Amino acid sequence: MVTWNAGPMMNRFSASVSAVVPRALNTWSSADVMPAPESASVPSRSRNNAPRFFPVIASTVGVRVPSTVVCVSTATLLLVLDLLGIAVFAASGALTGVQKQLDIFGVVFLAGATGLGGGFIRDALIGATPAAALGDWRYLAVPAAVGVVGFRIHPTITRLARPLVVFDAAGLGLFAVAGARKALDAGIGAVGACAIGLVTAIGGGIIRDVLVREIPVVLHREIYATAALIGTFVVVVADRLGVPDTLTAVVAIAATFVIRVVSKWRRWSAPVAARRDD
Numbered sequence: 001m002v003t004w005n006a007g008p009m010m011n012r013f014s015a016s017v018s019a020v021v022p023r024a025l026n027t028w029s030s031a032d033v034m035p036a037p038e039s040a041s042v043p044s045r046s047r048n049n050a051p052r053f054f055p056v057i058a059s060t061v062g063v064r065v066p067s068t069v070v071c072v073s074t075a076t077l078l079l080v081l082d083l084l085g086i087a088v089f090a091a092s093g094a095l096t097g098v099q100k101q102l103d104i105f106g107v108v109f110l111a112g113a114t115g116l117g118g119g120f121i122r123d124a125l126i127g128a129t130p131a132a133a134l135g136d137w138r139y140l141a142v143p144a145a146v147g148v149v150g151f152r153i154h155p156t157i158t159r160l161a162r163p164l165v166v167f168d169a170a171g172l173g174l175f176a177v178a179g180a181r182k183a184l185d186a187g188i189g190a191v192g193a194c195a196i197g198l199v200t201a202i203g204g205g206i207i208r209d210v211l212v213r214e215i216p217v218v219l220h221r222e223i224y225a226t227a228a229l230i231g232t233f234v235v236v237v238a239d240r241l242g243v244p245d246t247l248t249a250v251v252a253i254a255a256t257f258v259i260r261v262v263s264k265w266r267r268w269s270a271p272v273a274a275r276r277d278d
Contacts, residue, residue, distance in 0.1 A: 085174030090115030094150030111147030118203035173256030197232030231256035
């Protein structure tokens with residue numbers, strides 16, 4: 001009869017566990033967590049001190065994560081998301097102003113209000129004063145430039161298929177991610193971060209629609225706020241798992257954008273109360 005000695009295999013397994021566990025614990029320690037950007041007025045927190053499961057799993061299974069993905073600073077990511085979100089929301093505001101036959105000042109003003117409104121609300125809610133848009137000239141220059149360009153070349157832009165929906169969906173995703181990320185870095189919990197990300201995403205669009213005397217899109221039957229909320233949920237969950245910020249942003253923005261555009265294309269809508277016939 002052939003006997004099987006499991007001793008050597010168990011020894012090798014124990015040695016592997018002994019090598020991986022201390023490595024994981026060291027990775028999860030607070031000393032290894034990337035610091036959040038310093039701010040004089042907002043208490044910051046590094047990724048909520050969450051265990052960085054993603055790097056641990058990747059290194060354990062032998063997958064090499066590019067350093068350019070893991071080491072992108074949160075401050076740089078927030079700046080890029082903010083400026084891109086401002087640009088695309090400002091474009092939607094400028095096109096709306098052109099459609100409403102506003103003059104050049106009205107178009108630029110509407111572009112600025114649409115691009116900067118959500119960020120102002122976000123910074124006020126988390127206590128980041130003065131607001132980021134008032135401390136960096138680029139935040140004011142981007143919507144002004146987009147407004148002027150939109151006023152000048154709007155006949156070319158308006159020939160594109162549904163340009164307002166595309167710009168609005170892109171801004172929705174960018175601002176939802178930027179708002180949730182900045183809220184997490186300010187020490188706000190998961191639910192609060194989702195709420196602030198949602199307000200950041202829909203704030204500019206609400207201001208735009210109110211200024212041109214239209215019912216805000218978020219109050220219609222369309223899938224609008226739901227798409228932004230899903231994007232913020234992705235950010236919060238990925239933060240808990242330690243997924244790199246850049247990868248999280250790409251996935252969350254793409255999810256929000258796709259849900260918004262597809263729901264508009266397929267005419268999906270949220271349920272509404274049925275009318276009662278008296």
